[in-house]
Amino acid sequence: MGSAPQNTNLHVVLLFLDGVGIGKNDGEINPFFCARLPALTRLCGGDLPHIPFKKISTEEADIIAVNATLGISGLPQSGTGQTAIFTGVNGAKKFGRHFGPFPPSVLRKDIAEKNIFHRLKGLGKSVVFANAFPQRFFDYTESGTRRLTVTTLSCQQSGVPLLTAKELQQNEGISADFIRTQWPELGHPGIHPITPKEAGYHLAAISATHDFTLFEYWLTDHAGHSKKMPFAVEVLERFDEFLSGFLESFDPESTLLVLVSDHGNIEDLTTKSHTRNMVPCILVGKDRRKIVNRIKNLTHITPAIVRLFQLP
Template identity: 30%
Template sequence: MSGLVWLALDGVGHPSDAPPGSVWEEELPALRPLIDAGVALDTTLGVPGLPQSGTGQSCWLTGVDAVRLMGKNGMGEHFGPHPGPTLQRLLRQSSLPARLEAAGLRAALANHYVPQYLEAQARRPRMGCFPFSFTAAGLPLNPPAVPPLGATLGLGYREPWTPVQTLSEVAGVGRTLAKAAREHDLIVADLWFGDLLGHLGREAGPSPDVRTAAFGYLARVDALLSGLLDGGARVVIGSDHGNLEDLNTKSHTVARVPFAGAGVDLGAARNVVEAGQIIAGWFGLGSVENGQSRPPLPLT
């Protein structure tokens, strides 16, 4: 059986909560039917403010309400973009990569990290939740057995984000990832570029270049997914918070986020914490609260 490929979108709210004319209103023949067949998850977890990547991704990765670990007197706080000491402690001990490694299962992060990124992290570590979780579990970045995936999915990194790969080539990467998944239990793609583009939204509407790049990026997620499905991979799709679905603002949103998949049972998740617990359950792992993984150590 194929291992699982997790497309971890960043800053992509559910189409049900998107305004008219959003990036979801384009032809997405692989992605949109899967999203529509899935569920929309709450990201606020009852805490005021805009959801953030640090706490949101920690919820997905651990199945723990990371928002409630933050703030004073148990009131909770949305925190990000990078995990600070409290979230790092949680991820180091209870993230899915750490638990899979402890169980003797094989996990890998597909993202390609250029030498400049690795050098910058050596000088001043500020990893996002996904690379932090994998490295804290003793797993390498740029693993040799997994085809390298650029998070821009073939768009240029700088404005005007001119494509450097065709949609067909991105689909080919998906098929190659599907092949690699046969030798892994989990492969994760940390697709953070959507949030970067979402932050370029404006109240008066995005610039033509931003709009083209945003629509083009989601089309590339669709192409990647198409290749994965063609290759027979099992796939799960989620997101940490809203942003890209509303290009009339440069901030995050309180939109619900997608939880969708192919070849998996999504259960009855209502929020990102429960979705994280369901994903862990696919690997036979109980929830952290049930003692199947150590809770975070108290701050000293």
């Protein structure tokens, strides 16, 4: 008896932004409304999402406001929120509260068995975590630490190799900041700066050779905690240039881009804390209409992507 037919002509890019919520249309506190973000603004039909945004469909994209609180009181955190995104398990409910930045040990079994890399590899799909890591990160993990993010833990437990300076130098990996400026002082003097747009081109090329590609941009959360508007604007404008490069060079006939965040933060610089705001989910490209109505909260991201690959 043969296996069920699968969607073989499909590439999915999951672009994860840490700490990005849908906030007020107020440039005094929300850097989205004083930054120059042409690529993102175009995707959103000329008007960036702001409270009380729910959902919109444009010529290029579907944008959904997604619940990040998961039915739990308190401020959403990265450990449990990212568990929800990358496994489909409501980590906050299972643990009893929001927790972060790393996942609590009680969720490690779910992360090992249900993470998106593991599930897609089980379908015979090629997967890659596109972030490249400096040698000092590998030294840190080899010390036996259990303080790993959901993404790196998922890779470790699913046999997905983390990319190194070698892959970055060959443009087969992406620097967490896009531009590579920190790499020489991290012990890699041979790595030279590039533009965010070039990094976007590289991500599109990486995704074309893998069924599933994940990239994580955490500077947005860092900027939110800083409460510094110029820094937050720079982080968002850098991302927009990266997004522009990706959109210019990816193939929307074969590739789906899924952009999502784990909790709010950068959209409200009046506080260093996370927020309970809804987070954006942006779908661009192939088969986006097949999953747009299936995504209401963070636990729906992984099941929706896995289901797409299972469709004939």
